[in-house]
Amino acid sequence: MTTGAKRAHTKRTRNPQASRTAILDAAEALFAGKGYRGTSVREIGEAAGVSRGTPGYFFGSKERLYRAVLERASNAARAVLSGALEAAAAKGGGPEALLREGVGAILEFLSARPRYVRLVEWESLGGGRFLGSSPAHLAGMSEALSVVGAEVGRLSLRRVDPQHLLVSLMGLCWFPFAHADTLMAGVGLDPRAPGFVEAHKEHIADLVLRGLLALAESGA
Amino acid sequence: MTTGAKRAHTKRTRNPQASRTAILDAAEALFAGKGYRGTSVREIGEAAGVSRGTPGYFFGSKERLYRAVLERASNAARAVLSGALEAAAAKGGGPEALLREGVGAILEFLSARPRYVRLVEWESLGGGRFLGSSPAHLAGMSEALSVVGAEVGRLSLRRVDPQHLLVSLMGLCWFPFAHADTLMAGVGLDPRAPGFVEAHKEHIADLVLRGLLALAESGA
DNA sequence: GATAACTTGCTGTACGTCAAGCAAATTCAT
DNA sequence: ATGAATTTGCTTGACGTACAGCAAGTTATC
Numbered sequence: 001m002t003t004g005a006k007r008a009h010t011k012r013t014r015n016p017q018a019s020r021t022a023i024l025d026a027a028e029a030l031f032a033g034k035g036y037r038g039t040s041v042r043e044i045g046e047a048a049g050v051s052r053g054t055p056g057y058f059f060g061s062k063e064r065l066y067r068a069v070l071e072r073a074s075n076a077a078r079a080v081l082s083g084a085l086e087a088a089a090a091k092g093g094g095p096e097a098l099l100r101e102g103v104g105a106i107l108e109f110l111s112a113r114p115r116y117v118r119l120v121e122w123e124s125l126g127g128g129r130f131l132g133s134s135p136a137h138l139a140g141m142s143e144a145l146s147v148v149g150a151e152v153g154r155l156s157l158r159r160v161d162p163q164h165l166l167v168s169l170m171g172l173c174w175f176p177f178a179h180a181d182t183l184m185a186g187v188g189l190d191p192r193a194p195g196f197v198e199a200h201k202e203h204i205a206d207l208v209l210r211g212l213l214a215l216a217e218s219g220a
Numbered sequence: 221m222t223t224g225a226k227r228a229h230t231k232r233t234r235n236p237q238a239s240r241t242a243i244l245d246a247a248e249a250l251f252a253g254k255g256y257r258g259t260s261v262r263e264i265g266e267a268a269g270v271s272r273g274t275p276g277y278f279f280g281s282k283e284r285l286y287r288a289v290l291e292r293a294s295n296a297a298r299a300v301l302s303g304a305l306e307a308a309a310a311k312g313g314g315p316e317a318l319l320r321e322g323v324g325a326i327l328e329f330l331s332a333r334p335r336y337v338r339l340v341e342w343e344s345l346g347g348g349r350f351l352g353s354s355p356a357h358l359a360g361m362s363e364a365l366s367v368v369g370a371e372v373g374r375l376s377l378r379r380v381d382p383q384h385l386l387v388s389l390m391g392l393c394w395f396p397f398a399h400a401d402t403l404m405a406g407v408g409l410d411p412r413a414p415g416f417v418e419a420h421k422e423h424i425a426d427l428v429l430r431g432l433l434a435l436a437e438s439g440a
Numbered sequence: 441g442a443t444a445a446c447t448t449g450c451t452g453t454a455c456g457t458c459a460a461g462c463a464a465a466t467t468c469a470t
Numbered sequence: 471a472t473g474a475a476t477t478t479g480c481t482t483g484a485c486g487t488a489c490a491g492c493a494a495g496t497t498a499t500c
Contacts, residue, residue: 014445014498035345037257040489051447053491058445062490118345124402125255125341131402163409164423168392170403175391178398182344182351183390189383203384207428234464234479260455271481273457278479282456447496455488466477 016058022048023055028069032115035122036066070123070130073116081109085147095154096209102147103173104201110177111197117177160212172204236278242268243275248289252335255342256286290343290350293336301329305367316429318371323393324421330397331417337397380432392424 026047030039041062042052059065088101110117123131146166176184176191184191191200246267250259261282262272279285308321330337343351366386396404396411404411411420 016445019445035255035257037255041491042489053447054445056491057447120402121341121345124399125338125345128402159426161419161423163407164420165427166407167396167404167409167420168423168427170399170407171391171395172388175395176387179344179390179394182340182348184387187383187386187390189387199381200384200387203381203388206379207385207388207432212427236479239479261457262455273482274480276457277481441500443498443500445496445498447494449494450492452491453489456486458485459483461482462480464477464479466475468473468475470472470474 019048019050019054020058023050023058023065024069024072027055027065028073028115028119031066031069031122032118036062036126041065067130070119073119074131077109077113077116081105084109089147096213099209100201100205103169103204104197106173107197107201107204110173111191114177114180114192117174121178169204169208172208176200239268239270239274240278243270243278243285244289244292247275247285248293248335248339251286251289251342252338256282256346261285287350290339293339294351297329297333297336301325304329309367315371315374316433319429320421320425322367322371323389323424324417326393327417327421327424330393331411334397334400334412337394341398389424389428392428396420 023044027039027044030044030047033039041055044055044065045052048055055062055065059068084105085102088098088105091097091101093101120131123129176189176196180191190196243264247259247264250264250267253259261275264275264285265272268275275282275285279288304325305322308318308325311317311321313321340351343349396409396416400411410416
């Protein structure tokens with residue numbers, strides 16, 4: 001299992017690429033789960049199947065590793081979300097359809113990536129050390145919601161402040177996943193349950209869209 | 221409870237009561253700001269104007285101090301909120317008025333107590349070590365929203381799931397304050413600005429209430 | 441055999457907790 | 471009332487632990 005055979009590049013041999021992503025994956029899971037302060041580079045290494053010094057070897061310091069995790073996650077978020085939004089926009093349909101598609105894409109994204117939600121929550125409580133200084137801010141989320149917000153703005157409702165509406169949409173989408181373990185459990189809903197995303201999508205559409213359209217029709 | 225006069229309660233003399241609350245206050249501010257792991261009992265003592273051993277003397281351990289902070293904050297929250305809700309209910313008025321009052325009371329409460337919001341957010345990310353095992357869960361918030369939810373339930377809308385509606389109301393109220401420093405700044409709104417609470421109250425009323433009432437009237 | 445990919449030992453630092461100490465306050469004997 | 475005895479409030483020193491970062495070492499790969 002040494003010199004000659006080269007097909008054994010699975011795990012025994014060295015593989016900087018694989019090590020890097022293994023470390024990033026482990027760090028993402030641990031940072032999301034226990035926060036920056038709560039996780040040690042020691043356990044990141046352990047979870048990644050390398051020794052405790054390897055994260056430092058590849059990323060320099062714990063903070064740089066953290067930033068790398070955030071950056072990767074933000075980029076992934078932005079890619080997935082803007083892709084979904086573009087697809088929705090390409091489908092055509094009126095503002096109502098676009099809103100539905102946009103909100104649906106965001107809900108599905110957040111539902112599929114609880115680690116991203118937790119990462120952002122930690123970062124938010126920590127004062128946005130990284131995301132706050134990042135030009136993309138909440139990366140995909142913010143961008144996506146801006147698109148949605150712009151579309152809603154086209155309805156030109158005098159009575160509804162677009163900023164407040166944007167915030168409300170954010171809250172409606174974000175909140176169930178951010179508080180899955182605490183508030184949601186108290187209410188008796190599990191955002192990870194199979195039908196939740198669909199149901200909540202319908203619910204938001206009923207709650208917000210119908211109200212808005214009614215307002216628009218009534219000329220407010 | 222002493223015999224003679226006791227006007228010299230300035231600071232020079234001993235005062236266990238004052239020390240306890242000073243420590244609780246400092247701990248609340250620091251835990252809210254930097255989380256449990258991020259604050260040391262050393263700096264709690266420093267902020268409270270006592271030495272680094274005093275918090276331990278009064279509360280036994282860091283964790284017990286943390287629980288004491290949470291308990292005090294939860295009780296205060298519950299007291300303020302249920303008081304406001306009772307007052308709103310006593311005023312009478314239809315379900316619409318009660319909803320408005322209830323949402324308004326919650327918004328004002330959250331706006332006035334950002335430390336409470338952050339405390340709950342930290343606790344939520346930490347897995348609800350204390351609040352999760354507390355029967356009152358999110359203490360006042362949950363209770364208050366249950367009242368609101370019950371009232372909305374009286375509208376008996378076939379199409380609107382009361383659980384989802386409760387979650388939506390929670391998100392609409394909670395989100396702006398939980399993400400004041402991050403998302404809100406990106407959107408260009410400051411929940412601490414003077415007019416925000418009023419504006420958001422109106423906004424929620426427009427967004428949710430009108431839609432709901434329209435639905436109810438249309439017989440859905 | 442040189443360089444990159446790791447690992448392991450070490451150092452300094454920060455932390456929570458505990459034990460010992462000390463002084464203000466209170467109680468009690470006289 | 472007054473001084474001794476005891477309790478209570480609070481501080482300081484010490485110990486063990488955990489951690490991040492670095493440096494020196496050890497293999498694998500080209």
